[in-house]
Amino acid sequence: MLDSLNITKEQVQKYNEEGFFIIENAIQDNLLESLRKECDYLVDLQNKEMDNKGVSELNLSRRNSRYFVFLAYKERKQLGEFIFSDLMSSICKATIGTDAYLFWEQFVVKGTDPKGAEFTWHQDSGYVDGKHKPYVNCWIPLDNVNEENGTIYILPYSLAGTKDKIEHKIMEGSKDRVGYFGNEKGVPVNVKAGSIAVFSSTAFHRSGANQTKNMRRAWAIQYSPEVIYEPDGSLKGLDEPFLKNGVRVK
Known part of the structure; x- marks a missing residue:
């Protein structure tokens, strides 16, 4: 169920040259449903917490608009088994x-209220202020995704004009950062649930609002080739070892 994937030379070449590739139907239906x-x-836990506090926002989550659930794998065994699997090892x-x-x-869920559910052009590395090697983002839609329900768009390196991390600007009235101001629209990731969009932390991407009546659920897992630190020397993100010299240590 979580065996290694056969990633082709063409996919590796596309990652190196354009910053991304797509693995169609990577996850079996029974695992996808779980x-x-x-x-x-x-x-549902976040909604209940909002109810208890009498609020409609909780950290970055906004009821019926967008939900972020960070690091649930620490409490949910099945998620950890997936994250530290041969399947994900092959991608790394x-x-x-x-x-x-x-x-x-993190899980990122776009609700049926489109307010505040769009994300501007950014690199994941644009949110990391310390020097670091590029890392990889594995974006896994749990529902079929398209331009109507808020899929992501990826800007190939050849259209972005760079493979490097670009200095981002913080949007007024928001904590969101933006790093591309050109006219390119990017490549929409229109795929079935259980596929995996694999892209570099230096690949620009964005997403639109969910304009449908159903939730759009996705799971993002990010792996780095080194421990990443803030400019002040404090840890950025996580530092949980997965592979050492190609061998799983977890």
């Missing part, structure tokens, strides 16, 4: 090499 149930359970080896650390993990 991941959906995990996500729904976690969103093909992208960041033989050493890998879990850097971050």
Whole structure:
């Protein structure tokens, strides 16, 4: 169920040259359904916490608009088994090499209220202020995704004009950062649930609002080739070892 993937030379080449590739139908239906149930359970917990506090916002989550659930794997065994699997090991080896650390993990759910659910052009590295090697983001839609329900768009390196981290600007009235101001629209990731969009932390991406009547659920898992630190020397993200010299240590 979580065996290694056969990642092709063409996919590796596309990652190196354009910053991303797509793995179609990477996750079996029964596992996919259990991941959906995990996500729904976690969103329900946030709604209950909002009810108890009498609020409609909780950290970055906004009721019916967008939900972020960070690092649930620490309490949910099945999520950890997926994150530290041969399947994800094969992606790490093909992208960041033989050493890998879990850097971050989160569910991102776009609700049926489109307010505040769009994300501007940014690199994940644009949110990391310390010097670091590029890391990899594995974006896993738990629902079929398209331009109507708020999928992501990825800007290939050849259109962005760079493979490097770009200095981002903080948007007024928001904590969101933006780093691309050109006219390119990017490549929409229109794929079935259970596929994986694999992209570098220096690949620009954005997403639109969910304009449908159904939730759009996705899970993002990020791995780094090294431990990443803030400019002041404090830890950025996580530093949980996964691969050492190509061998799983977890």
